[in-house]
Amino acid sequence: MPRPSRWPEVMAAAAKVFRAKGYHGATLEDVADEVGMLKGSLYNYISSKEELLFSVVRPPAEQLLSEARALAAEVVPAPEKIARLARVHAGVLAEHFVYASVYVHEVAGLGRYPEWAAMDSEYVRLVRAVLAAGVAEGSLRTDLDLRTAPHVLIGALNWLTRWWDPDGPIGAAEMADRISGVFLDGVRA
């Protein structure tokens, strides 16, 4: 597909509309209205509605995965890695908030699109590996359940797309620290 001049506008409009109404609940006419063109004109930019979804969802997915891979490869104590992972995760969410919300709503963990299943589960495995290393090195609790724990962290972070306003008073780094703080040390006095 060519990426003509108004491509970024089209992407932003699609992300906004998909987030507000859901992928299936949104129509291409909604998207076109948001851009200020006719629905047929969208086909200068895309080849199908589904391809538009993938275009919206790809940037945050790829960025999160590549940053997480890089981080996982570093040699750093697990607690610090977890804190930095939360920052990366929240940072990607904040940077591409609408796009990432669409990923979280429509793709993450749902197994609806085989194309994305591999990426999706690789991220879970990366987080699990970080936790496992922490248990091995003694910085995390020995009794930690490695099946559950990664999903707890990921769920808490992904759930940000349902209530957080990344342009509000709590920024991405601050938010990441709060979540990783609870995850690492709990809320008990």
Place this chain on the structure above:
Amino acid sequence: MPRPSRWPEVMAAAAKVFRAKGYHGATLEDVADEVGMLKGSLYNYISSKEELLFSVVRPPAEQLLSEARALAAEVVPAPEKIARLARVHAGVLAEHFVYASVYVHEVAGLGRYPEWAAMDSEYVRLVRAVLAAGVAEGSLRTDLDLRTAPHVLIGALNWLTRWWDPDGPIGAAEMADRISGVFLDGVRA
């Protein structure tokens, strides 16, 4: 609406299909196929597709809210309340897994259906109140951010709908304890 004999089958089919494809992505024909009737026959049970969604989503929503209200009213230390709240939450998820998944995917935190916004936010306030009481009574950390913390717990629990198999090896109570364990005491050694 009359609720004739095959009403439970209809509900179960709708929940299953809505969970698999999403509300907008699912068609009434999908639901009818699942029940083993023609789509037109569904209108002996429902008055519209949206009413069917609400019927699917109401039982877990009402049960969770009423159990949470009852729990919140008890006089119990916050850490124990949190553990029991997690059990209630995971218990409702497990009991109505498909139905609850639809609630989580289509309703929770999205603000798409005004009818559900009040219930939805009341639950967050209940959890927040439990945490606030814990801070006040000294059983939870003083520096706990009460805007964020309820969403961390709720997010981790709701995210169960994306990966947990309630009929798998980890039962609801066990799962609730693991999640509330991490939430209360963290994962650090």
Place this chain on the structure above:
Amino acid sequence: MPRPSRWPEVMAAAAKVFRAKGYHGATLEDVADEVGMLKGSLYNYISSKEELLFSVVRPPAEQLLSEARALAAEVVPAPEKIARLARVHAGVLAEHFVYASVYVHEVAGLGRYPEWAAMDSEYVRLVRAVLAAGVAEGSLRTDLDLRTAPHVLIGALNWLTRWWDPDGPIGAAEMADRISGVFLDGVRA
């Protein structure tokens, strides 16, 4: 596909419209108008426009081929076989005139639909075999070009769909005899 009550009406309307405007030039709304229903209602009868084309075109194609096969298997002198083949061909055209016209316009010899190519070329081979047998038995000219001759007969017969009115003064048998008469004995005095 189910074949509900108005299936024959749908077929007849489609054949009529496809013949008048060509398959691609005709719209499903044209067909629906002809039947007296809405275009969406057609999908109670068909699964796609192309399937409708195939349904229209199948009866004459299959009938012609099966009758031609039966005829080819008989033991009869070639000139008589040719005359009877022409009667079969013109008879199928007359019986399913609109449907057969669509076959001739949209399918025969065009190679546009792989599904039909085999049937299409089998018929040519059948005719060629009849002619070859005639040459072998001495009832047809020794210098007959077997590559060309079958197409001459088939072309003359198929061309009927462009000018003949099967409900006009010249009936199918009479017409077949005239064409096979020219083909067998020529027009020279």
Place this chain on the structure above:
Amino acid sequence: MPRPSRWPEVMAAAAKVFRAKGYHGATLEDVADEVGMLKGSLYNYISSKEELLFSVVRPPAEQLLSEARALAAEVVPAPEKIARLARVHAGVLAEHFVYASVYVHEVAGLGRYPEWAAMDSEYVRLVRAVLAAGVAEGSLRTDLDLRTAPHVLIGALNWLTRWWDPDGPIGAAEMADRISGVFLDGVRA
């Protein structure tokens, strides 16, 4: 319309594409792709798709008609005229094969375009007149049906567009002779 430098390429591409997919089945983008330009650029050459069809179809139609008129005016025995008419017809087909195929598929005998009906039927009348003269002069059979016979010859010739390769082993003159041979003298031994 101006006829700028790449006009012949445009015509050739249109003929090729119209022949392969049919006029309505082909898109201007198909044509433009074949030329190697964008579809909008075609409007430097044409004013509408239909005009393009007419441009494609005009050369063979006019050439055949004018050559047939000239031939019909000569004073020559009917059998020879028929043989030469077949050569003219096959010659035009061969010279403009793709263009002529489009004429045969989309125009001949269909009555879809009033602009062409007169030319189309004039040709039939010319052939019929040749045959009628032959009957009158005694060189053709007295019992020849003059309604049918011209269409037999024309049909056999036009059907060449469905199976003949004019660049193959049998050239136009040879092919014309075979067809007129069958038409004049039949295939019987």
Place this chain on the structure above:
DNA sequence: AATGAATGAGGCTTCATTCAT
């Protein structure tokens, strides 16, 4: 209660055509 069949609105997509550059 269920079916068969229809409706009508609307969604995705295509495509002839236009136009500023």
Place this chain on the structure above:
DNA sequence: TATGAATGAAGCCTCATTCAT
């Protein structure tokens, strides 16, 4: 002359909904 991008109409198809039986 060609391009890039748009328009607008229309086409195929889907689907929630209705209704006579």
